[in-house]
Structures are given as C-alpha cells and as structure tokens.
Amino acid sequence: MIHKIMPNMSNSYVFVYLILLHSVLNLKGLAPWATRTRMAIVCQTKVTRNANMEKFRNGYLFPEIEKKKKAHMEKYPDAKVISLGVGDTTEPIPTIVTSAMAEHSLALSTPEGYKGYGDEQGNKSLRKAIADTIYGNMGIRENEVFISDGAQCDIARVQLMFGSNMTVAVQDPTFPAYVDSSIIMGQTGEVLEESGKYKGVEYMRCAPENLFFPDFSITPRTDIIFFCSPNNPTGQAASREQLQQLVDVAKRNGSIIVYDSAYASYISDDSPQSIYEIPGSKEVAIEISTFSKFAGFTGVRLGWTVVPDELLYSNGFPVLQDFDRIICTCFNGASSIAQAGGLACLSDEGHKAIRGVIDVYKENARILLDTFTSCGQEVYGGVNSPYLWVHFPGQKSWDIFSEILEKAHIITVPGCGFGPGGEGFIRVSSFNYKDCVLEACSRLRSFLG
C-alpha cells in the first residue's frame, strides 16, 4: 500500500514512515496490530501478506468473547461470572473412558505397549467401532471413516482438499468455521461492509419464518453446501423430509454436502442423527463429527470424518482418495491416547456412561428453555441441542450480549457472530454445572422480568 502511494521511497525510509504511521493510527485506535510492532527500526521481510488473510474483518468469535469476559472480570472482580457462552463441556468424563486413556498412557512405558506412529487415518479398531456403532445400518464401511483431532480441524482439511476454486453455501446463521475456512482458502471475495457477508458465499437464511430450513428455490447452485444439524447456533435439527430435500437438491445440482453432525447425540426426537440415514446421500455427502460434545472430549481432541467411496468428482475421481492424501500429508493421525478413549466411549458400558453426561446437559437445556419460555421470551432450540437461540427483536446481538453481561454477569454468544442472519439473537449454551445454570436462570428471570 505504502509502496503504491510512494513508489520511489527506499525500503528503510518506507519503514520509518510506517512506524510513524503506526504511531498515529495507534493513537487513533485504528491499527490495533501496531501495538504489537515495536517502536524501533526492525527489518520487515519482502514477503507479501496472504491476501485472503487480509479479508478477515473480525477476530475469531470465541477468542473475542474471551477478551470481553476478561475485561468484565477486571471491571467487576467480585462478580461471579457464569459462562453460557462458548460451548465448552464442564462435566467430568466417565472413569471407564479416562481409565482406558490412563492405561494406554502407562502402557507406552512398556516394550509390549509402546507404539509409535499409527495409521494416519486412525486405528482400525476405532474406525470399525465408529462404522458399526454410529452408522450401524447405514452401510458405512470402516475404510470410509477417518479419525481426526476434532471437527474444526477436519473442516479446514476438507477445505484444503477442495481448494480455492469452489463455490460454497452456508446456513445463515451457522458455526463460523465454514465461512472462515472459505476466506482462508480464497473461495470468497471481500466482505460487503453493509451486510457483513463475504462475496461469493451463498448465505442461506434460516429463521423462524422458514422453520430454520433454507429456501433452496432461491439458492443458486454451489459446489459445496455446508450443513450443520442440529444447527449451531439455532439448535434446530433438520427433519427427515428436510434432509431428503437437501440430498435431492445436491443430487440435482451435482453439489457436495459437508454435513456437520457434531451435536447429533443431543437429538431426542426422530430427526436423523446422520445424513447417511437419507437414501442416496452417500453419493453427495461428507459427514464431519466429533467426540467433543458427545463425550466431553473438547480438551482431549478426537473426531472423525466420513468420506464415502461413492462420492466422486465430476471426472469420476473418488473424493476419498484426495482426502486420504490430505490426511497423510497434512496430518499424522490423532493422539493414540485419545483414540483409546474414543474406543472406550463406543463400548456398551462406555456409551451408557457418556449418555448419562449428555443427559445432564439436556436437563440444563430444559431448565433454560423453561426459564425463557416462562418469561415470555421468543426462544428456539434446547430440545435436540445443547443450545438455545433467543430472539430479541429489533436489538443488536452485541448490545444484548453486553447488557446481559453487565446486568446479570452471564456470558452468552452474540448471534451475529454466526452470520448476519443471527442479528437480534443470542446463543445460550447449556454446557455448565447444573447449579450454575439454576443461578443463571434466577438472574435471567430478574433480567427479563
């Protein structure tokens, strides 16, 4: 930029100029990154910053919230802040699972138990257990299951596989990693300042008036359709009919669905827990999932992605083979300890124990839902999902977020952080201890009442 303005300046002059510019901008609060560069002559490289990274307008949502939380706690050091924000698990993991991980760890100190690299795609036993347990009668084979260190990591790896020349559609609102990874990959244009939307991304509005399901009759074809069900943040699980419609659209358009089922285990009604419950889906869908919210593995890091053999690019080449190449080149398998834990989760006894934990959060969600409902608040989700999606018509999400934090000392997530369609909403998470949720509900009743 500077070089364009003053093409004849030598590099060192440019840099002195830049430093002065930083100082000025910084005083005006316009160049937050200037605070990180030292006010001394340092030598910048001649490497141009990735233009895709320049497109980001905001920081990543959750670290942003964390910053605001820290600032609030400095302002009110005695306040007992309750987090119903970041969807972070709080309940201890059942001992049947942690014992398996501890045993695996200790065995690494024995000649018989030591094992170095595993298969990049994951341990066969775990791949098979996922195919058998999670996808029992859906015809998923173990070679189609790739073990990961979490859904967010595999969203990035799937995007890396697809490359920059893809068009994408996302639910609006939805989990930010889809659009963010699209920006990084160069699949998008610049942000449109007015709407907050990125050029080149189809934002499929999902709101109460369309039962939180996209209107495909007005959605242009894209190569990729990201679809999260139960949706984060709206808490809506798509019905069988809706998912059949999604698969039909993908088939008609020759699109690939990237289906995120991270919260499938929270479904209580007969909504499908996997896209592969829908006939014909194996020819059009990848499914990304995780042990994070299923088994409290947010810190342990374990997930999986299914890429069916039947899924083919337009030239007939199997997508699975490119994903395998990405996994072998850019990943080296999930921690063997985490994988031992994952296997324990899928045993009969383990599965029963982690269901007990899910039920704790589901009970929290029920309590929160009752609270909002009894206060006459417009609220969605909380039945098939740990998240509630609360509407404050006419208000700005960040204002609601700030007001609830200021008055009730409760952290939520501003809906607009999930896309422009989230404006006017906040997401409330049920991931917390029951007594904290009860205390939060008491404060919310005062706040809303």
Add this chain to the structure above:
Amino acid sequence: MIHKIMPNMSNSYVFVYLILLHSVLNLKGLAPWATRTRMAIVCQTKVTRNANMEKFRNGYLFPEIEKKKKAHMEKYPDAKVISLGVGDTTEPIPTIVTSAMAEHSLALSTPEGYKGYGDEQGNKSLRKAIADTIYGNMGIRENEVFISDGAQCDIARVQLMFGSNMTVAVQDPTFPAYVDSSIIMGQTGEVLEESGKYKGVEYMRCAPENLFFPDFSITPRTDIIFFCSPNNPTGQAASREQLQQLVDVAKRNGSIIVYDSAYASYISDDSPQSIYEIPGSKEVAIEISTFSKFAGFTGVRLGWTVVPDELLYSNGFPVLQDFDRIICTCFNGASSIAQAGGLACLSDEGHKAIRGVIDVYKENARILLDTFTSCGQEVYGGVNSPYLWVHFPGQKSWDIFSEILEKAHIITVPGCGFGPGGEGFIRVSSFNYKDCVLEACSRLRSFLG
C-alpha cells in the same frame, strides 16, 4: 478431460463412457483409482477436482513403502523383516512422562481435574517451559510459542497461512512434506516428468560435494526457504557459519525461513540446535519442531512452532497474528493429555529420562555407521542425526531399496523419495531395537561384503 474431448456428450453418456474407459485402463494397469469406483452406474457430482491435487505424481512416500513392505511379507511370510525405514520410534517412553499423562487422564474424571477446551495456542505452562528450556538464552517469549499436534501438521498450517502466491525453495533432498504442501497450496506448477521436479519450486542441491549446504549464489530469491537441520534424510546438521549465511541470505532477499528442527536433540557437536542461536534470525525465521523424535511422541502427537514477534510481512503486519488466526480457525489445540506429557518431558528429571532414550538411538546410529564404514560404503549422517545417508553411485534408489529388501529383508527409504537430489542414495534409520539393528548390521555386512 472427457468433456474437453467430447464437449457435446451429455453427462450420463459421459459417465457410461468413463466407466468403460476405467475398465480398459484398469486392465492395462493405467488407472489404479478405477479399481475403487464400482462398476455400476453411480452418480458423480459436478464438483471439479482440485487442480492442485491432480499435480501429485506419486503417493505419499511412507504409505508407499508400507505397501511394498506388506507385499514383501506376503511373498516371504517367514522372513523376519527389519524396518530401518520410516523414522518411527520404538523405545518405551519414560514412566515420569507417561505417569503425568495417566494422571491427567484420570483427573478428567474429577470435578477439580476436568477441563474442556484449552487455549488454541497451547497451555501457558507448556509454552513457557518450551521458551525457557529449549530456547533458554535465545530471547524467545512464551507468546511466540504455539503448541501443535506435530511438525507435519504445522508445516501444512504455516503453508495455509502463507497462501498460494508464494515462491518456495527447499533443500534437495529433504523431507517431502514441504514440497507436498506447496503442491496442495498451489504454490507449484506441474511436475517436470524428466527431472521429477515441480515447476516453481527452487530445489537447492545438497550433496557431498557442497557439504550438503545450498549454493545460494546460484539460488534465485524465493519468499519462503524451507530448511531442515539436522536434515532429514541426509543427517547433516548445518554449522553455525552455514546458518549465519542462511540468515544473511534471507535478510538480503527479504525471505522467510521455515526452519524444521525436528531432530535438533540428536546433535552431538556444537552445531546450533535452533535457528534462533543465530543473531538476527528472529526477523526472518519461523521454527517448527516436535516431541516426536525428542520424546518418542510419534503416536502421542505433540509439537510446537515459534513465530517471533519481530517477523513481519512486507507491509509491516506481524506474521504471528496471522498464524494465531490460523490456529484459532483451523486447529483447536493439541490434546491436553499430550500437553501434560510434554510438560513432564521438560522437567529436569523428565528431560534426563528422555535423553537416555535418545542415546539408545544414537548408539544404534553409531553401530550402523561403523557397519557401513567398515564395508567401505560411502555414508553420511548418523552423528548429529538418527539417519544415515548411504550412497550407491550409479544406482537407482528404488532398485537399491528393492534389492536390500529382497536379499536382506530390511526396509530402508529410497533417497529419491526426498527429491531428485536423493537419487542414488538410501536413508537408513536408527529407530529400532538394538538387537534388530545388530541383526540388520549382520545382514548388511553379508549384503555389502
């Protein structure tokens, strides 16, 4: 391709044609992927395969070797195959480290010990321990240390950060992940069939005649210089003078060095164990490293990357901030259990214990080096590295690999797998049990004698 040949064919005709074509190619052994597509009418999508993925000529090196090993074991079911191939650790991890991981696992079942998401950048205590222990007097601050799930993963994430408009240079030969990730990111052109080099990549020849150090006087400027020391596969650790030259070149050219120090802990002489031992390097270098070969964590998965505050793009923007964004968006932190293990490795007692394991492999390397030397073989490495680089002038690497496998039942790695400059060499790994190494040496003496 088919569409280019027959632009007027309808999609379904094209696909029937494709299936027939697959059958024919498959019979001729020309389309290995055709065996994966079912010989039935399946519905391909209209999504175009990533052109970068199309550029790959070979499978990823190590899975390729694994396939050949399996085929050999089927041919000789009674042979005791010894692997000196993939650099995979074999010695148990000291109990001080695995106990820490087991304790951390078990604590996840208690309300006090349970912890969900950690910081995406890694636990503060581990970041600080790495800054203090590994980079003691080099001025690396804990905020510059990012914890990863391994070096290979962070090579990919660093590349994702840089984007496709980068020019890159690599040592030739070197670890394949640098070029492979360049291909995936679209930083390269097509492969030149004759040389096996990818267009747009500068291959900096590192051979006995230039003491395995690039001749920068004939190397065009690139944005990125990947530099691995001790080098995998040649086993050469660059000297202080050589690394000063590297840093000087990067400064002169405004390039960024991506320095891979995965094998630094194997250095016995006074070669630098980090690029940050070189004055001025913080303004031009990222360092990627790992616990894999340092602590036997190949299956546990833990590594780190240092991005100094002082490293700036041409517009003055700190590289660290873009890397932080990548970590927050495309990664969610390494397993908390692995991180607990990493912290134990860096305690005084832990560090002493893992040094003992490194010494086992270094003794193996010494035995292998003696064997090759006493047979009059031209051999490099093995002193500052677990790898030996053995020259068979005039022969093809894959031929040597096959001959050693066929006659001695020993797996090595063909040098050409590390770049065209590796042709005529094989890499021999010292990662195995001592008795296996002794047995391998006995067979090698027969083979070479």
